[in-house]
Amino acid sequence: KAGVTQTPRYLIKTRGQQVTLSCSPISGHRSVSWYQQTPGQGLQFLFEYFSETQRNKGNFPGRFSGRQFSNSRSEMNVSTLELGDSALYLCASSRGQPSTDTQYFGPGTRLTVL
Amino acid sequence: AQTVTQSQPEMSVQEAETVTLSCTYDTSENNYYLFWYKQPPSRQMILVIRQEAYKQQNATENRFSVNFQKAAKSFSLKISDSQLGDTAMYFCALEDQNFVFGPGTRLSVLP
Numbered sequence: 001k002a003g004v005t006q007t008p009r010y011l012i013k014t015r016g017q018q019v020t021l022s023c024s025p026i027s028g029h030r031s032v033s034w035y036q037q038t039p040g041q042g043l044q045f046l047f048e049y050f051s052e053t054q055r056n057k058g059n060f061p062g063r064f065s066g067r068q069f070s071n072s073r074s075e076m077n078v079s080t081l082e083l084g085d086s087a088l089y090l091c092a093s094s095r096g097q098p099s100t101d102t103q104y105f106g107p108g109t110r111l112t113v114l
Numbered sequence: 115a116q117t118v119t120q121s122q123p124e125m126s127v128q129e130a131e132t133v134t135l136s137c138t139y140d141t142s143e144n145n146y147y148l149f150w151y152k153q154p155p156s157r158q159m160i161l162v163i164r165q166e167a168y169k170q171q172n173a174t175e176n177r178f179s180v181n182f183q184k185a186a187k188s189f190s191l192k193i194s195d196s197q198l199g200d201t202a203m204y205f206c207a208l209e210d211q212n213f214v215f216g217p218g219t220r221l222s223v224l225p
Contacts, residue, residue, distance in 0.1 A: 003158075033213070043205060043215035056212050090159065099147040099209045105159040 002026065004093050004106035012112045018079040021109045025072050025093030031055075032074040033098055034066060037088040037108070046089075048098065049074055078111075086113045116141050118208050118216035126222040127196045134181075135191045135219045137206030146210035148182065148189045153218075154202040162204070165189065196223045 005024045013019050025032050033056075034046040045058040049068035068074045072093070078085055088110050092103040117140045127133035139148070150162040165173045165182050172180050177197075181190045193200055201223045206216040 035213075035215075042217045043207075045213040045215075048212075058212055092159075098213065102161050102164075107158050 004091060004104050006089075006091050006106040006109050008109060009107065010110050010112075012114060013081050014114050015081055015083060017081050018077065019081060019111060021076045021078075021089055021091075021111070023074045023076070023091030023093075023106060025074070025091075026104055029093035029095050029104075030072055031094045031096060031098055031101070032068055032072065033092045033094075033103065034074070034076050035090040035092065036060075037090055038086070043090075046076065050096075081113045083113050085111065087111060116208055116210060116212070116214040118206055118214050120204075120206055120216035120219050122219045123217070124220045124222070126224055127193075128224050129196055129198060131196055132192060132194045133196055133221065135193075135204050135206075135221065137189045137191070137216055139187050139189060139206070139208045139214075139216075141187075141208060141210050143210035146208060148180075149207040149209070150178070150180070150189075150191045151205045151207060151215075152200075152202045153205065154199075159205075163191065193221075198223050198225060 007022045031050045033048040037043045048056040052068045063079045066076045088108045090108045092105045094101040094103045119138045146167045148165045153159045163175045177194045179192045203218045205218045208214045
């Protein structure tokens with residue numbers, strides 16, 4: 001069974017631009033969560049989508065948004081990029097609730113903002 | 115607010131030995147979940163073990179076991195018979211409404 005895939009794997013943008021990251025969950029998984037990982041702040045929860053609805057949201061500014069499609073694929077968008085947005089963005093999928101069903105993580109998208 | 119603390123930034127252990135990673139947390143919820151995740155170098159994060167707060171019995175998964183002390187809000191991970199493949203960053207995480215991760219412990223298993 002294919003794992004969680006994220007595209008692109010690496011991305012370089014400049015301040016002020018916007019970026020869209022994509023995540024394809026494991027087949028049959030309906031929950032997709034996004035996380036930001038930085039050396040300074042560690043791993044931080046961004047949001048979780050289930051059946052096209054945002055179920056939970058972390059403490060990030062409105063520049064960070066996401067959506068989920070009917071096939072459970074998810075996209076994350078960051079507008080007006082700042083230097084501090086440079087990070088590894090991880091996506092994870094689970095069949096149902098991430099608390100009770102195992103989350104499977106993708107390899108991440110490494111975003112560099114110059 | 116939820117917090118997760120891992121007081122050991124780095125640890126090392128000899129192959130075949132036992133090591134314990136510490137984690138403390140804070141939450142105002144009575145029902146929550148605790149996790150240990152492993153992130154090997156340049157590889158994907160994987161779930162090691164999960165504990166439901168309402169379950170008294172400590173979770174075990176093969177060589178991995180936890181010591182869950184609910185009153186003390188402590189959730190340590192014991193790795194028995196350490197193997198070279200256990201070398202990784204280990205993150206403790208709490209989920210009550212959202213996921214909160216600790217800063218991680220870098221574990222090196224030495225041959």
